[in-house]
Amino acid sequence: xxxxxxxxxxxxxxxxxxxxxxxxxxxxxxxxxxxxxxxxxxxxxxxxxxxxxxxxxxxxxxxxxxxxxxxxxxxxxxxxxxxxxxxxxxxxxxxxxxxxxxxxxxxxxxxxxxxxxxxxxxxxxxxxxxxxxxxxxxxxxxxxxxxxxxxxxxxxxxxxxxxxxxxxxxxxxxxxxxxxxxxxxxxxxxxxxxxxxxxxxxxxxxxxxxxxxxxxxxxxxxxxxxxxxxxxxxxxxxxxxxxxxxxxxxxxxxxxxxxxxxxxxxxxxxxxxxxxxxxxxxxxxxxxxxxxxxxxxxxxxxxxxxxxxxxxxxxxxxxxxxxxxxxx
Numbered sequence: 463x464x465x466x467x468x469x470x471x472x473x474x475x476x477x478x479x480x481x482x483x484x485x486x487x488x489x490x491x492x493x494x495x496x497x498x499x500x501x502x503x504x505x506x507x508x509x510x511x512x513x514x515x516x517x518x519x520x521x522x523x524x525x526x527x528x529x530x531x532x533x534x535x536x537x538x539x540x541x542x543x544x545x546x547x548x549x550x551x552x553x554x555x556x557x558x559x560x561x562x563x564x565x566x567x568x569x570x571x572x573x574x575x576x577x578x579x580x581x582x583x584x585x586x587x588x589x590x591x592x593x594x595x596x597x598x599x600x601x602x603x604x605x606x607x608x609x610x611x612x613x614x615x616x617x618x619x620x621x622x623x624x625x626x627x628x629x630x631x632x633x634x635x636x637x638x639x640x641x642x643x644x645x646x647x648x649x650x651x652x653x654x655x656x657x658x659x660x661x662x663x664x665x666x667x668x669x670x671x672x673x674x675x676x677x678x679x680x681x682x683x684x685x686x687x688x689x690x691x692x693x694x695x696x697x698x699x700x701x702x703x704x705x706x707x708x709x710x711x712x713x714x715x716x717x718x719x720x721x722x723x724x725x726x727x728x729x730x731x732x733x734x735x736x737x738x739x740x741x742x743x744x745x746x747x748x749x750x751x752x753x754x755x756x757x758x759x760x761x762x763x764x765x766x767x768x769x770x771x772x773x774x775x776x777x778x779x780x781x782x783x784x785x786x787x788x789x790x
Contacts (some may be wrong), residue, residue, distance in 0.1 A: 484595015632674025
């Protein structure tokens with residue numbers, strides 16, 4: 463649930479800004495869009511500065527009950543272990559690369575929708591500018607709701623192996639989204655409602671990734687998750703830079719036949735990156751993520767149990783036969 467809430471901002475922000483931006487652009491002009499969003503960004507950053515703490519132990523609003531729930535199941539880690547990140551061992555781990563490759567596939571589709579769905583709705587489907595902003599908010603809004611529900615659902619499914627679970631969630635998300643994009647490329651743009659529905663459902667399917675590669679990252683990396691999940695954002699940045707070049711080359715005139723190629727290519731990227739994640743993805747903690755204190759504790763526990771079994775297997779010595787006992 464925490465991971466779902468943490469990454470849901472990616473969908474919540476455009477779900478709010480797109481309709482607001484469409485309204486401001488239509489009524490007050492483009493400058494008002496930049497000024498208003500700049501003020502909101504500055505306000506949110508100020509709130510972050512005031513309330514953020516690097517540890518829940520230092521936060522004045524975190525009580526003992528909440529603190530115990532946060533610490534439940536976590537291994538103690540020394541400060542030296544937190545500083546000494548095993549970069550080379552992490553880069554040699556296929557499960558980590560599976561997370562990063564899946565992130566590229568996810569954000570290729572997400573950034574395509576967020577950056578170009580208004581263009582597609584306006585230029586291809588013929589939506590008015592103000593209606594475009596409202597309509598373009600449907601995919602991220604649906605994705606936001608599914609992300610939160612998926613986080614709860616993933617936590618409640620406990621009888622299934624975690625590795626199987628993250629692969630299953632990721633496959634449903636990627637393949638479901640890819641299927642909708644393929645259908646969107648085949649549907650006649652005359653059916654505007656159908657096209658908008660397929661676009662929204664395609665984005666909604668990707669909400670399931672919080673139970674997929676997003677959940678896999680902290681499970682395999684544990685206290686080094688900041689490095690692994692931090693590079694997930696690199697996938698977002700990389701695709702954000704590449705998507706404009708892809709769209710400008712494949713759909714320069716914004717006609718349906720050109721956008722069909724864009725949707726098909728995105729679907730292929732989703733399927734290929736999901737195959738990589740299914741093969742190499744995992745939810746098991748990597749060997750380099752085991753803390754030294756936890757390793758020592760496990761070794762001591764193993765030694766204690768071994769010694770206990772040895773002592774239990776030894777028979778007590780037979781008392782010597784005395785003269786009194788021999789006469790009886």
